Amino acid sequence: MVWTGVAGTRLHIAAARPVHHRSMLLKPAAHGACIRYAVPPWRRWMSKRDSSKSSFVSKVPQFPTWEPVAENQLPPRTKISPDLVDKLERLALVDFGNQEGVNCLEEAIRFADQLHVVNTDGVEPMDSVLENRALQLRNDEVKESDCVSELLQLAADRVEEYFVSPPGNIPLPKREERLAMLKHSAF
Amino acid sequence: MAASSSGNRILLHKLNELITFKRICNITQHDIFIRRIRTSRSKCQLQPKMHTKSPPQMVGVVGLEIHAQIHAASKLFSSSGVRFSAPPNSLVACFDASLPGTLPVLNRRCVEASVMTGLALNCTINRKSLFDRKHYFYADMPAGYQITQQRLPIAVNGSLTYSYLGGRKRNQVVTKNVRIKQIQLEQDSGKSLHDDHRNQTLIDLNRAGVGLMEVVMEADMECGEEAAAAVRELQLILQTLGTCYGNMAEGQLRVDANVSVHRPGEPLGVRTEVKNINSARYVAKAIDYEIQRQMEVLDTGGTILNETRAFDSKSGATVPMRDKEGLQDYRFMPEPNLPPLFVYESVASVPAGVDPTQVVVIDRLKAILPELPGVKRAQLVEEYGLLPEHSFTLVNEVGLMDYFERVIQKTKAEPRKVIGWVIKELLGNLNQNGLRLTQSPISSEALAELLNILESGHISTSAAKVVFQEMWKLPEKSVKQLVAELDLELISDQEQILQICRRVVDAHPEEVRVIRAGNKKVLNKLMGIVQKETKGRTDPLQVRRILEEMTS
Numbered sequence: 001m002v003w004t005g006v007a008g009t010r011l012h013i014a015a016a017r018p019v020h021h022r023s024m025l026l027k028p029a030a031h032g033a034c035i036r037y038a039v040p041p042w043r044r045w046m047s048k049r050d051s052s053k054s055s056f057v058s059k060v061p062q063f064p065t066w067e068p069v070a071e072n073q074l075p076p077r078t079k080i081s082p083d084l085v086d087k088l089e090r091l092a093l094v095d096f097g098n099q100e101g102v103n104c105l106e107e108a109i110r111f112a113d114q115l116h117v118v119n120t121d122g123v124e125p126m127d128s129v130l131e132n133r134a135l136q137l138r139n140d141e142v143k144e145s146d147c148v149s150e151l152l153q154l155a156a157d158r159v160e161e162y163f164v165s166p167p168g169n170i171p172l173p174k175r176e177e178r179l180a181m182l183k184h185s186a187f
Numbered sequence: 188m189a190a191s192s193s194g195n196r197i198l199l200h201k202l203n204e205l206i207t208f209k210r211i212c213n214i215t216q217h218d219i220f221i222r223r224i225r226t227s228r229s230k231c232q233l234q235p236k237m238h239t240k241s242p243p244q245m246v247g248v249v250g251l252e253i254h255a256q257i258h259a260a261s262k263l264f265s266s267s268g269v270r271f272s273a274p275p276n277s278l279v280a281c282f283d284a285s286l287p288g289t290l291p292v293l294n295r296r297c298v299e300a301s302v303m304t305g306l307a308l309n310c311t312i313n314r315k316s317l318f319d320r321k322h323y324f325y326a327d328m329p330a331g332y333q334i335t336q337q338r339l340p341i342a343v344n345g346s347l348t349y350s351y352l353g354g355r356k357r358n359q360v361v362t363k364n365v366r367i368k369q370i371q372l373e374q375d376s377g378k379s380l381h382d383d384h385r386n387q388t389l390i391d392l393n394r395a396g397v398g399l400m401e402v403v404m405e406a407d408m409e410c411g412e413e414a415a416a417a418v419r420e421l422q423l424i425l426q427t428l429g430t431c432y433g434n435m436a437e438g439q440l441r442v443d444a445n446v447s448v449h450r451p452g453e454p455l456g457v458r459t460e461v462k463n464i465n466s467a468r469y470v471a472k473a474i475d476y477e478i479q480r481q482m483e484v485l486d487t488g489g490t491i492l493n494e495t496r497a498f499d500s501k502s503g504a505t506v507p508m509r510d511k512e513g514l515q516d517y518r519f520m521p522e523p524n525l526p527p528l529f530v531y532e533s534v535a536s537v538p539a540g541v542d543p544t545q546v547v548v549i550d551r552l553k554a555i556l557p558e559l560p561g562v563k564r565a566q567l568v569e570e571y572g573l574l575p576e577h578s579f580t581l582v583n584e585v586g587l588m589d590y591f592e593r594v595i596q597k598t599k600a601e602p603r604k605v606i607g608w609v610i611k612e613l614l615g616n617l618n619q620n621g622l623r624l625t626q627s628p629i630s631s632e633a634l635a636e637l638l639n640i641l642e643s644g645h646i647s648t649s650a651a652k653v654v655f656q657e658m659w660k661l662p663e664k665s666v667k668q669l670v671a672e673l674d675l676e677l678i679s680d681q682e683q684i685l686q687i688c689r690r691v692v693d694a695h696p697e698e699v700r701v702i703r704a705g706n707k708k709v710l711n712k713l714m715g716i717v718q719k720e721t722k723g724r725t726d727p728l729q730v731r732r733i734l735e736e737m738t739s
Binding site for chain 1: 259260261265266267268274275276277279280281284286292293294295296297298317322324326379380381382383386387388389390391392516518521523525526527528529541545546547
């Protein structure tokens, strides 16, 4: 996998991905917060490339390479405190549910920690692969408007022509309640 | 519950909700609807130090964030229509409701409007600007984020010159300058109607996705009056440009004020944010109240909390709003669905392969920039010899300058004379009756005719004022008709005037004695009596001459 920076600098992220971490990603099974692939994404991508072999010679390496990153190269492990869980849940309106969810989050952060090893000095961050394209503009014309009936049909609840939502945000459990919840949730 | 309730009941219920809500919160219906979208700004904040030895007077420090709805037919990123008070959810495209798979397509008009506004505010227009997602959860923003311009906005580093009538008599034009930090394009949110009794919120997405320009003004202002004047000037500029209607009552212009107090030379104090002020008058009131409140808190040894407050127009006070207390984290990230926005200096700089008619070209917009209020005022002073404060009134009142110029074109009267009639008589009467200029019963033509009759010497100034009041009451009658009917034409018969003067002099021997003894001021009293007797139908200069002769 290659990221092409603005100045044409390439970062071989794959090189920073150790083998053992691949299995780590797959390990915390049966949890919704982690995205799991039967085949890791890079491999799916690779097989696609394999099947479309042509005369075109891509500058993208044909096979990913990597070397393990030693634990001592990484920053200290991030521990997620109950307060932080609380804050994240409020911000993202997600529910970690139990200790397993929190562990999964810590593992995900650990995985991402490897990016710290990559030297990005002098490389401008890339927002999008379209960053050198100009944005298309449209004329100021009203073309689609009256989808009210269609849209309202999709609503779970409505009053007249209004969508109905719960009042504000649903309050999350307080910190003490959360601690109790985490304590009682076992693997 | 929707299915089981009858429409009438719901409507009635909603009305009750609104009324109770309004009563409780002392806010207008408008406030209920408007939820604010803004970008957080961080500033080094320190509590002002308390000195024991005669400290210098504390002063207010005011910065503004103003959201202006862009005047466009369609929304910022979707092609659904934009209209105030349309039936709920009748102006909603799939993108506005954030249906999966929908993508933003930027409206060129919105970009042009922001570039024009940037040019009018002396900004640097960024040739390349970026869009970002600002995340927060609110039912009237279904995507869970607002698309805004946090990192690289469309326009930066501008300035706005504004004036207001200051001084002890409020007749001196005070001119100040405020720096414009940036103008950013962003989406408006929908509107929420809270129904606390039923524990639900009704959502109208008509406003969701409407294009906004957020104009960020630096904390260069010191009081409510300055801030209100800056808002008014910005409103005039936007209206002149046609980039925003600027109707504050309809939420087309919404003001947040960042207020702190400190002693000059010391670090800035902790600031509070007063949100969602929806009239220029309230801008002044809310800010002055907040400055006063903060000074009092500090004077009594208290500390200012960095909090969001709302202005209660009924009590004239600001009250704390329930806040998320430090939990706010907008998790800004680059908007992945929008490549950078490029605008071009000139048609020549548009790259090959790009249709110049489909892009935004700064030179093209510069060429169609209308004359701005500041320039108009200077012209009025220059061209007609008006006082600056008069030029101020003419430009600030919608349509008044055009009215004035139409009168000028049709009359021989001096502009300095005309301005008095337009501001004192016309505007005075309009304000007294709570009317707008478009509702004036006296047209510019009619006023010009009256002034022409006055100029020709047929009626006196005082008589003309009487005629003006009659014109106000009877707009269907012609000016000449009224003058004739009221019997106000100046007495041209020299003999008749002499007779009247003689009668007055004879009837007031005491006054005549005083005048002869050297007190010429008493002559004015006699003149007044003559004017009264003739219902103002004499030329004052002529009467004075005659009376002077008779009393000498």
